[in-house]
Amino acid sequence: MESLVAPAVELIGIRSTADRPAELGRALGCVLDLVGPGFEVRRFESRGKPSALVSSGGFPRIILNAHLDVVPGTPDQFTARREGDLLYGRGAHDMKCAAVVLATVFRDLAPRLPYPIALQLVTDEEVGGFDGTGHQVAQGVRGGFVVIGEQSNLCVVTESKGILRVRLTASGRTAHAAYPWLGENALLTVVEAVNRLLSRYPVPVAEEWTTTVNVARIETSNAAANVVPADATAWLDIRYPPSEAGPGGDAPAWLREIAGPGVEVEVEAAGAPHHADPLSAEVVALRRAAESVGYEGALLRKHGAADGRFYSAHGVDAVIFGPGGDGQHGPHEYVDLRTLQPYHDALTTFLHTVHP
Incomplete structure (x- = not known):
């Protein structure tokens, strides 16, 4: 877990709000640096919002999706503060810590899996997602199944408004x-x-x-x-x-x-609303992976819109699966650090067990 905290703290320190295009680019660069070299990187930009698709080559069986933008906050919220097992800061829960985990899992597993995967990094989810995930999907980006790292406490969200x-x-x-x-x-x-x-x-x-x-x-x-x-x-x-x-x-x-x-x-x-088949092989495998690390892996519905709708509109199942915490968009936003390692391990198990 400790190896995940340092890059999360660095990422929280970047004021990547919609009105700061330079900081959006800086946040994207920070995560790309964490992934490191050796992968195919496609860069995109739409209406000043940069994004990237990092892949191990070929049509991705699984896409791991993370947004790096955050809603505005007070200056002190962009300095991460740790209190025991909780890490406070703007974007800690929504969803910079999850982005660090997704990037780390992609970096470590993409070269060793028997099928291609991709890491999708966007910077506009908080203002609608049309210039990030939406733009990439419009440009033809597809995958077999999409995992979006929004907060869920290791539950699997198959439906959103x-x-x-x-x-x-x-x-x-x-x-x-x-x-x-x-x-x-x-x-x-x-x-x-x-x-x-x-x-x-x-x-x-x-x-x-x-x-x-x-x-x-x-x-x-x-x-x-x-x-x-x-x-x-x-x-x-x-x-x-x-x-x-x-x-x-x-x-x-x-x-x-x-x-x-x-x-x-x-x-x-x-x-449009988002819906994924709760009985699909991927959803079942993801729920079992959550169970393997001590979580229930329950199915959830989310009231907030999510970028999964862009894939759902093209018949590609997408789910939300992220770590635990609370207070997103509020003054006391935090991620529960105790969920990061189980989240990392569940994603690893899922990617090793899903059928190519």
């Missing part, structure tokens, strides 16, 4: 606030549309496998309290399971029907 990033916009007519009947309040129009969405999809009081709507921002260019706003916009993040027909069909039409008249709907980004 789809995502819609939506902008609702309304235009009105300005007027003096003392005479609101002379204007048309665009802000009220947007708020009413948001309320209709939330009435249909209320925020669950506890975990529930259903569609959720997060209201991320409502704004107007109006700058005076005594003026009726003539424009307004709402930003929404919608997550939905494969079973929900509305979001999974014609999303703009579905949203326009709920939002009502006077609201323009723009779907800025969309990602």
